[in-house]
Amino acid sequence: MRLPARLLSLSAVTAASALLLTGCFSESASDDSAGGSAGGDGKRVRVAMMNPPRSGLSPLSDDAFKLSRWSTAETLVTLDADGDAEPALATKWQQNARTWTFEIRDGVTFHDGTKLTAESVVRSLTRAATASPKPRILDGVDLTVKADGDSVAVTTGTEDPLVPQRLSSPQLSILAAKAYRGKTVSPVGAGTGPFELTKVNGTSSATLDRYDDYWGGTAKSPGIDVKFVPDGTARAATLRSGEADVVEAVPVSQAALLDEDLVTEVPMPRTNTLYLNTGSGPFKDASLRAAAREAVDAESIVKGVYEGRADVAKGLLGPALPWAADLREPVQRAKSGDPNGRTITIGTFTDRAELPEVAQTLQQRLQKAGFKVKLDVREYANIESDALAGEFDAFILSRATVLDSGDPAAYLYSDFGSKGSFNISQLSDRKVDAALEKAAGTKTGDARRRAVVDAEAAVLATDAAIPMLHERVIQGDAAGVVDVEHDPRERALITADTYVK
Structure with missing residues (x-):
């Protein structure tokens, strides 16, 4: 197995046909009409991204992180x-x-x-x-x-x-x-960043042009051309064919097919977790949640599905937050019960190419443990609402643990607080809520880190979530790309300093 040429720490920082890719970026791949290069050579940056917009690029949704990665919308x-x-x-x-x-x-x-x-x-x-x-x-x-x-x-x-x-x-x-004139929020032509979002073509593409009056200095590239390519094989192929300059989230299965000098492996504060529905169905029973936990073999998933390009999880918070491992202590959990042929449905999505294979691996392990297992696999945009509504007995999710604030307390509250907006496990536990409240109110520093790890322990004690592995996201950058970001938090990608030779 060939490993990537570069590995960045936090501080440093299926098949698709050829026809699917033909002309993918042809409209403006070498368009220099936006002006001079200001340090670059006039080429626009072509980006292949994984997830299409789910909410019309509204900043009030997860689409906001696309706006940030394109350097078009900014925060205080x-x-x-x-x-x-x-x-x-x-x-x-x-x-x-x-x-x-x-x-x-x-x-x-x-x-x-x-x-x-x-x-x-x-x-x-x-x-x-x-x-x-x-x-x-x-x-x-x-x-x-x-x-x-x-x-x-x-x-x-x-x-x-x-x-x-x-x-x-x-x-x-x-x-x-102008962004707030309707019921929805439109970021087109309304940001403050070095690139202006000028056109959005539904869920297929977006165009950004350099904004010459940017307060932080003129961008080196005249613009960005974005294509949304949910299929991981097709996305990786855009780099091999030279149709994209920057490709996010290259599937593990495709990484070995790329020139190792074009691949960067970025350890992420992202955990691949099996969420169990504590509100209804078989996993309302704590002993069956324990049985599921004992059936999971995370090491085999890391080796077999991720080809060693991930870390086996010891908790919800991974190597990107090294202090968590130093503070973590053993957690008391419920004893395992007998599944006795109970039928469960596991949901996951295709947007991250490894997850369907993870689901199949878990299906085999859980069936061996005594469950009957059905899988429901769709694109994320078509499955998220059902997951949040508790329609599945279990759900496999690749989840960023410090995406929003840089502090994991917000993630823990969102996913496991009884009033959290992303509570896929439908968890409502007084001890967990108390621990989350304490963590949220503690001042930054060692005391807050201790409180966060205590909150993590309270969640793990319920078996509402079974952390399996911590991902290393693989990014592909063409040879001519200069100063593209490799951001563990997935907030930055193309900046004012990025250009193509």
Whole structure:
């Protein structure tokens, strides 16, 4: 097995036919009409992405992370490699009990030419805070926003040490007034980043052009041409054929077929987890959840499905958060019961090419343990709502654990809090809720890390989720690509410094 030439740590940072790919990026692959290269040579960056938009690229959905990866929508703050907040559209901030005051950067314009003001920030954050459902990062947070001269005052219902980190979430991007004219939020021509989103072609493609008045300096590439290619084999083929410059989420099965110099393996704060429905069905019984846990052989999945390009999970939080392993202690769990031929349905999705194979492996293991197992495998866009509604007995999900705030407490609340918006396990447990509440209210530092690991232990004790492995996402970059990002948090990809030789 040939390993990737590069492996980045957190701090450093099925078959498809040829016809499917023909002309994939032909419309603007070498278009230099957007102007000079400003350090590049005038070529546009062609990107093949995995997941098509699910909500019309609304920043209030997970589509927000696409806007961030294309450097078109920005937030008040960003996060450094350690998860600490750094200035972006806000230059500085301070806390006074429940209120944080953010000073808004001067000289910033939106892509429609209007000026960034405190009122602009209030409008965007208020729309997010009052949305239904709220962005995950605001789960359980009562947040109000008011303008105060050139600053913005953000007040929470209870004292919240994580407000700056929360405001770094791409789902809290600041957009121009034009974005909010309808019932949905449209980011087209409404961001502040170095690239302006100029066209969205449904779920097939998107076009971005350089924004020459960007406050942070002119981008080196004249634009970005995005194609959404859910099929992993087809996506990898765009790199082999030279039709894409940057390819995200290359399937493990395809990595060995690519030139190793074009492949980067990025250890991610992402856990492949088997969520068990604690609200209804067979897994409402804790002893059957324990039986499922004992049937899972994560090591064989890592070796057989991921070809060793993943880490066996010891908990929900993986190697990208090394302090978790140092603090983790053994967890007391329920004893295993007899499945006695109970029928269960496991759901998962095709967008991540390895997951259907993981499902088949689990099916075999669970059937051997005494369950009868049915599989339901679809594209993510067609299965998410059923998963959240508790329609499956179990669901296999590749889940980012620090995606939103850089802090895993938000992920734990969202996925396992009784009022969490992403509670696939339908978990409602007083001990878990108490541990999550404690973690959320603890100030940043060693004490918060301890509280987070205690909350993880409370979740694991329920067997509502069986962590199997921590992924290393594989990214493909053509030989001529310069300064593309390899971001473990999946927030950055094409930046103002990225260009194609």
